[in-house]
Amino acid sequence: MKMTKDFHTHTIYSDGKGTIEDNIKAAIKKGLKTIAISDHGPGHLGFGIKKKNIQLVRNEIDELKYKYPEIEILYAIEANILGLDGTIDVYDEYKDYYDLILCGYHFGSNPKKLFRDGEIHLLNFLYKFTKAFEKRTKLLNTESVCRAIENNKIDILTHPGAKGPVDILRIAKAAEKKGTLLEINNSHGHLTEDEIKICMTTDVGFVIGSDAHRPKNVGGFEIALKKAKNVGLDLKRIVNISEE
Ligand SMILES: [Zn+2]
Numbered sequence: 689m690k691m692t693k694d695f696h697t698h699t700i701y702s703d704g705k706g707t708i709e710d711n712i713k714a715a716i717k718k719g720l721k722t723i724a725i726s727d728h729g730p731g732h733l734g735f736g737i738k739k740k741n742i743q744l745v746r747n748e749i750d751e752l753k754y755k756y757p758e759i760e761i762l763y764a765i766e767a768n769i770l771g772l773d774g775t776i777d778v779y780d781e782y783k784d785y786y787d788l789i790l791c792g793y794h795f796g797s798n799p800k801k802l803f804r805d806g807e808i809h810l811l812n813f814l815y816k817f818t819k820a821f822e823k824r825t826k827l828l829n830t831e832s833v834c835r836a837i838e839n840n841k842i843d844i845l846t847h848p849g850a851k852g853p854v855d856i857l858r859i860a861k862a863a864e865k866k867g868t869l870l871e872i873n874n875s876h877g878h879l880t881e882d883e884i885k886i887c888m889t890t891d892v893g894f895v896i897g898s899d900a901h902r903p904k905n906v907g908g909f910e911i912a913l914k915k916a917k918n919v920g921l922d923l924k925r926i927v928n929i930s931e932e
């Protein structure tokens with residue numbers, strides 16, 4: 689069993705600490721065959737990639753492909769869910785730049801409509817201190833994630849459930865239908881073992897992502913892999929595990 693593909697890494701273009709080349713070098717050192725550079729989408733107010741850099745990163749990756757032919761380098765984005773209607777910040781004018789679309793819910797993403805969509809942020813914030821609004825928080829999170837999956841072409845849903853409560857079964861069913869993979873994230877606690885177990889009752893596919901924000905964490909899969917093994921997930925269902 690081998691894990692040679694990391695689809696989830698960040699660089700200085702969002703909130704990562706290393707350059708694109710640093711991540712690539714780290715990946716080669718670890719024996720990876722594929723790495724995706726997946727910085728946060730431009731809709732994040734704090735650390736989203738600047739719109740002006742979106743094409744720049746495409747060019748930089750294309751140049752680095754020549755320099756490092758031994759590894760496949762993909763340009764991805766970790767898009768943000770901006771509203772209850774499932775809008776994400778993969779804008780039409782940039783769509784063609786990306787090789788892969790990752791998407792997740794993050795605090796601090798720019799709500800599409802402040803009062804309607806801002807409620808999700810507020811509830812997820814309050815959830816940290818009180819469970820009083822749990823039902824509504826869960827409903828809004830689940831609705832927005834399911835609509836994002838249904839209305840967009842999302843390859844990987846990152847860390848489902850990490851930023852607020854969700855109905856993971858509903859999400860897994862929506863993801864299964866659209867062929868969206870659910871990520872077992874190595875840096876955040878989600879999917880949790882319990883969530884994996886629930887998702888295992890559907891035919892959804894899984895992927896393990898390092899979510900590395902430092903080059904040294906690129907290709908870090910151990911924690912997530914352990915969780916998958918603990919709950920008896922058929923490892924063939926994790927797309928970035930190969931049998932060689
Ligand atoms: Zn994320």
Ligand SMILES: [Zn+2]
Pocket residue numbers: 696698766846899
């Ligand atoms: Zn990430």
